[in-house]
Amino acid sequence: MTGTPGRVALVTGASSGIGAATARLLAARGTGVVVNYLSSAEAAEEVVAGIGAAGGRAMAVQADVREAAAIEDMVGRVRAAWGGIDVLVHNALIPYAVKSFQEMTWGELGGKLDAELHAAFAVTKAVLPHMTEQGWGRIVYLGTGLSRRPRAGMVALGTAKAALEGLARYLAQELGPHGITVNVVAPGAVEDTRMAGVTGDAVRERQVAATPLGRLARPADVAQAIAFYTGEDNTFMTGTTAAVNGGMTMY
Structure with a gap:
């Protein structure tokens, strides 16, 4: 599987967990990676340093993706350093x-x-001009299996991510003629993330028992699906949602 050598990827929330794993994997495949973070500057710089030590290209850029002005500033800095x-x-x-x-x-x-929607709206708006101009782009949103399989206490997250999936399908339809694909990766429960701390051991044990592959996902598992969607090999998949949950939910 090929990556996107010579291209530049912006990974939001990339100082830890799934974002960090994705940044490392894309960089290992030749993509320059912008490691966006909100407040974890030290962790983001560690991700960048690790990528650099492995021979990759990366830069850390702070921005609150809920603020359009911060996003525009971030994209401007990337454009000045590496292009679009x-x-x-x-x-x-x-x-x-x-x-x-x-x-x-x-x-x-x-x-x-x-x-949720404002952040996706603003960051997508900021990167689209370059993608549209060159006639090629890859957009991947992180969703959640909770959008389709409700769990107690998760109505806010599940509903917001379901709306994000809807937005992705509309964008896939509109942007396809410009050579831009838009897809969603929807993990189930994932180890070593901030969300993993929301539930206790009893819930985790039930989740493992309900997973045919016998364990929860790791950030690297999710990163693999993201990397496929972002790469040159993905020539004809858009408007889709990939469930990365070990078979816990099948759709």
């Missing part, structure tokens, strides 16, 4: 409330929906 952004992996996790619908306020549910 060819690949967008929008992985940044927007905070959300973990509680039942009956306990939740509209501010918590509506706020998550607004922040």
Whole structure:
């Protein structure tokens, strides 16, 4: 499988977990990687240093992807250093409330929906001019299996990510004629991520028991699916959602 050598990828929320694993994998395949982070500067620089030590290209850029001005500044810095952004992996996790619908306020549910879609909207808008001009681009959004398989307390996250999947399909239809693919990678439970700490050991054990492959996903498993969608080998898949959950949910 080939990557996108010579191209540039922006990975949002790339200082740890799935984002960091994706940044490392894309860099190993020859792509220059922008490691975006919100507040974990030291962790982001460690990812960059590791990529550099392995012979790859990477730069860390701080930006809150919920703020259009910050995104424009980030893209401008990348453009000045490396030219345009060819690949967008929008992985940044927007905070959300973990509680039942009956306990939740509209501010918590509506706020998550607004922040989730606004971030995706703004970062996509910022990278599209270059992709459209060159007639080639790859966009991957990180979704969640909770969009289709509800779990107690996850109504805000699951609903917001379901909306993101809908946006991705509309963008796939509109941007296809420009040579741009848009897909979603929807992990199930993933080890070694911030979301992994939301549930306890009992829930984790039940999840493992319900997974035909006998374990939870690792960040590297999710990164492999993302890397396929971003690469030259993906010539004819757009508007799709890849479930990376070991068979826990099949659709």
